[in-house]
Amino acid sequence: MSPATRSSTCRRPDTMTRETATLHPRSRAITSTGVAALCLMATGLYMAATAPDEETQGEAARLLFVHVPSAITAYIALGAGLVTAVWYLIRRSPAADLVSAAAIEVGVLFTAITLLTGMIWGRFVWGVWWDWGDARMVSTAVLFFFYLGYLALRRSISDPRVRAVRCAVLGIVGFVQVPIVHYSVLWFRTLHQGPSIIRPDLANSTMDAAFVAPLGAALAAFIAILAYLVAVRVRLARLEAAVDRAASTSQPVGASVGPPSGLSV
Amino acid sequence: MSDQPLVRLVDVGFSASGSVILRGVGLMVEAGEIVGISGPNGAGKTTLLRLLATLLRPTSGGGTVLGVDTGARPQDLVRVRRQIALVGHFPALWPELTLRENVNLPAGLRHGPADGDPLRAVGLAGVAGLKAAHASLGMQRRVEFARLLAWTPRLLLLDEPHAGLDEAAAPLVDHLVARVTDRDGAVVMVSHDRNRAGSLLTRRLSVTAGTVVEAPA
């Protein structure tokens, strides 16, 4: 729905027009980010499809071009969400809260993509959907559930200030806990000697240059998608806030409480 | 300090979850005053008391309570808060604990145990071992008054203090109010009960549609 049609459904079109007027110019920047993301994605897909076959994994290795960029993008998004949460607590700027929420929401989406592609990859390469030996997979799943909780907390609180503070605190608690969760799972894995496999990982594989270029293109595409989605989400949150403001009267609640009426004896 | 009003609110507004509760509230309370607040249901009387108690912060406007800015940092509000007592609409009792524990426990946080037996003074000595969950609203009210016999706040905030109290207990409110005003404190009392509260008050205000106006006599 375009901002213009939204404003017509509101009670106070004068405020809405002003709100949307301040929001509208940004939409051009958002649209160009979206177009750029599409172009990059097409390029990445083409390069991934035409990259040479990997020796041991065959076609399944092409999942690398989705799995690795989505994992990196998820980390970037969640990291940005945490930085903006700290920023909110220091400066109490509502914009920081909106950006934080948007980044984490999109980060959860990319985390889900990472988990799904990781599982599909595992099915092809190891023969199982889930490998308890892969510490990163296990700790990413824990992270995923933690952030689902974060999103649930956001939805449960209606007062914007209360929501912003509590979510920022939760974000920070999560941030200090994530490394501890990761190490605990890593040590758990070393106890349970996992299979030594070629992991979907940049660091431990000597990668052919033929793979680096498509990977780079795919990563650029994912980051552009991230930027686009976060920008759209922030704009949506602002419009929602504007709708809420317009829908709520500036009349105090008490002014609308009348005497009992229509009682018959 | 002594010349300053105990409460000075200027153009204070408060809203939560997108609803406006109070707006444009101006209020001065001087030492020795007993201010009565009335108004229809939902007008914002309880919110006003909680603003005065510094439990809520104004979302617009500001002022001072006992000389400290309403927007001050929590650590600066601590000293002020310890001089404020709020007897709210719902009793502040731990339902699992006995009436005696409900008097003694908060005393331990604020100061030492009280002199004498505050529960005897409010007529509850015989049921001191009763769990608060099993006490009536009026008994719970009396427990809250018993706590106030051990110390005297500078600013006493009462929300419907007579609700649930029987005739014999009504003078308790008068006594507590007099203790506060005798020591240069002030009382702000929300009450619909003109018969009982009326004679105490030095000033009447009315909260109507989110703002404070002088009430007709």
Place this chain on the structure above:
Amino acid sequence: MTPSAFWQQVRWVFTKDLRVEVRGGVTLRMATPFAALALLLAPLATGTDTALLRRIGPGMLWLVVILFGMTVTLRSGAREPGPVRDLLTLSGLDPAAGFLGRSLASAVLLFGVTLVLTPLMIVLYAPEGRPGWGWLALLAVAGVMALGLLGSLVATLVTGLRERTALGPLLAIPLAVPVLLATARGTDSAISQQGSLSWLLLLVAMNLALVIVGVLLAGPMDETTR
């Protein structure tokens, strides 16, 4: 506030919470039997393969302590009625002291639950090996402390929400994973006489992180609970 006044407040909250809990009796009369029931049911679900039960015993104990213990902690942290919270604030209670006192009280309760369930686990699952009791005690203390801190932090975040009973565990349990791994796997190591220093250090790090975050953010969080 002077340090001694601060610790006095911590002690006050700690004893108050324990007293309220003892009078209410939810942990003792309901949560602990329920957790014991879970220990009894697990072998019915997995089949009573003695060798398997021997292996999973310590892990089951801690899984049950975390799942049921955390609900107790979350409940007690979010239980105090609004007017009582107002009373504490107006009495000058430092939110950080409140956080530490509540966490300690929860830790003591959880330690009690663990003490009750451990003999039951040994009887039902007959884990093999001779455990290093010193390691087990250290792991248990560090583990319940971390759970207590995490529980009272999350309890503050869900205070006053209608969805708090469902939401609290979802927020807290993923972050309790290190406690599960450290206590359960650490118990394994202690039984096989390997020592559990790294697991213990992990729990200590977690406790430190939670204390720092909880104390620093107790004020801003407290402001949102009125």
